[in-house]
Amino acid sequence: MIDVIVIGAGPAGLAGAIAANKNGLSVMVLDEFIKPGGRLLGQLHQETSGEWWNGIEESKRLHEEAINLGIDIRSNVSVFNICQEDSLWNVYTDASTFQAPFILLATGAAEYPIPIPGWTLPGVMSIGAAQVMTNVHRVQVGKRGIIIGANILSFAILNELQLAGIHVDRIVLPEKSPLSKDAAVPEEVMKSLLNVAHLAPSPFLRAGSRMMKNVGMRKIGLRLFPKSGVNVNGTSLQLRKAAVEIVGKEQVEGVRVVDIDAQGNKISDSEIEYDADFVCIAGGLYPLAELAAVAGCPFEYIPALGGHVPIHSEAMETPLQGLFVAGNITGIESGKIAMAQGTVAGLSIANKVEKESKTITKKLSQALQQVQTVRQASSIQFNLDINSGRNKMKSLWAAFDVNNSKNIV
Template identity: 70%
Template sequence: MTDVIVIGAGPAGLAGAIACAQSGLKTVVIDEFIKPGGRLLGQLHEKPSGEWWNGIKESDRLTKEAQDLSVNIRCGVSVYNLEKEANKWSVHTNKGTLSASFVLIATGAAEYPIPLPGWTLPGVMSIGAAQVMTNVHRVQVGKKGIIIGANILAFAILNELQLAGIHVERIVLPEKGPLSGKAGVPNEVLKSLTDASKLAPSSFLRLGGRLMKSDGLRKMAIKFFPKNGVKMNGTPLLLRKAAVEIIGDQQVEGVRVADIDAEGKIILGSEKIYEADFVCIAGGLYPLAELAAVAGCPFQYIPELGGHVPHHSEIMETPLDGLFVAGNITGIESGKVAMAQGTTAGYSIAKRAGKGGIIDDLLQQAVQNVRTVREQAAIQFHPEINDGRKKIYEQWEELYTKKQNEYDDVKIG
């Protein structure tokens, strides 16, 4: 008899399964990939302290800890539906139907595609795909590449590609359009980067970021932005150039770019071609929340969290009895935050299952730990994440006060 089914074997799912199992709940984790770890498997970066964050080692640690607690981890299992029947959740998969009193959805995030002419050529991939091919499968994606899109995710993975000896020639913006949105507007891109300037490695860059919060100063900075770009870990960021086409016969051979003004408008007659044998498109991330929608969970669109997220409380419950969420499905953040949320969800499930003892204290500590980890996060995909969290929790308190009273010893902050 299974008590908890966790959908997703990434950092949130594994951490949630561990907390459930530690609380005496029989737990099964399912994931469509061939091995557990999720996004952790592709992560490798140096923290501000000088220590290295090795996602594969972290994944191995979590997996071993879960298995030592008798968590059943089943990979290669895809979920296509889940529904509540009587007091049980039925999770329908390609390997049959599983049932449990509680379900934790920890499906993570997916990448926004930015289509442009030539994007179906061999050698074109998302920036996340390049990360997985490099760090997980140990495949060299190419010898001379271009990244289209300038955001935190692109810069983080750029560094990982460089560590693997893969040369990225330059970073350009996508052409402004309905699908690229703000990603094709230099003024908006610079604003998003300066919002994250508190994470910069030097006090000079942090000061520069604070100064660039002024719209007038940003426009001036863009006007005088160096023609050859500003180097990000050795790769030039060309903030005033946009990709209008990826060219090639049987595979990627280059990218046609054009100069743009501060608002992303193409400057006629400025086109040129940069050679490349691979292209990474960096459109950013959004919560992968389809399964919560299939289950009937209500949603709210909150840009500060990365898009549409299921209604949930700070202890990771949803309005649907027995359904919990954790990780990037609730808003785009780092792997460490996802793990902290998973632990919170696990103890929250244990509390709902009637487990006594120190569960209340553990849940309180887990909630506080999420706040602490978020505040100390080395990478923030959305600088206004705290505002987004406040919105979703205030909405929960407003809409589900009666349900929240059952957990009146856990404050929403």
């Protein structure tokens, strides 16, 4: 019989499967993609230490370790429902139905779409799709592109596209609307980007970014921000321009933009069109948590974690008996943190089975500390207030009687 079914073969899922298996549990991993790795497969960047983070190599390492341990990994399998009957979880997939007393949901994150007129044209894609096509499938997405949306994700993938020899002409903001929200407000965008000022490509930009952390200086900086943009390794960052339409007859031919003020309001008579043969829309990430919702897990909306997240403990346990979570389903962070959380989840499940074994409890304590260590050392934070978000979840978990599922509201 299977002890644990892990849904999602990304960094959190594979790390969780390995930790559970190493502590005596039989594990099955299910993933809808054609190969394990999740978002790791597209990641390639240089860290502040100078070392390169190669997601493909990291996913290969995790996959090989899992295979060597005898973990059953099944790719190209879609899970569409999970429900609990008595003490077992039923996992319904397009291949078969599986049962186990424990489930680890490591489903990761999805991208926010920002609708823009013309976004159905061939050549328009999410920034994550460009990353996968470039780094996983080795397909050149185009010769001259424009990114709509300036956030941590778009800058990380911009660097990867540049490394692949793909020219991104400029980055502009989306037009202000109820759906684009703060992503269309230059003042808010600049504030969020200051969180990664240390990664700016030149000493001048890094020094200027430190000055912009002062509110008054930031307002002055935005007023003086050049309309032509600031050069980021050959790509023009234009915080004072917004895309109002993607143009083209049968495929992308360009993007129509307008000048905007510090609050994202359009300035009249400022429309201009830039040529492009591909467009990436970067709306950011949110936790992919539908299966937790289907299972009946309670949620909380915490913007600092990226959106609606299932209630969970630091040990990755949810209020539903036998249901655990790890990775970006709990809040948007880096792949390294997802791996650390996966290890915590795997050990937590093993600890439940072994009724709080002293040996596993010690390992779990060390794994929990490792999550904090990795988080503190992380060079990139997708959300500015991640620690406040985690603390809020900690308080919410304390309010639940996890030993009595009848008390769940």
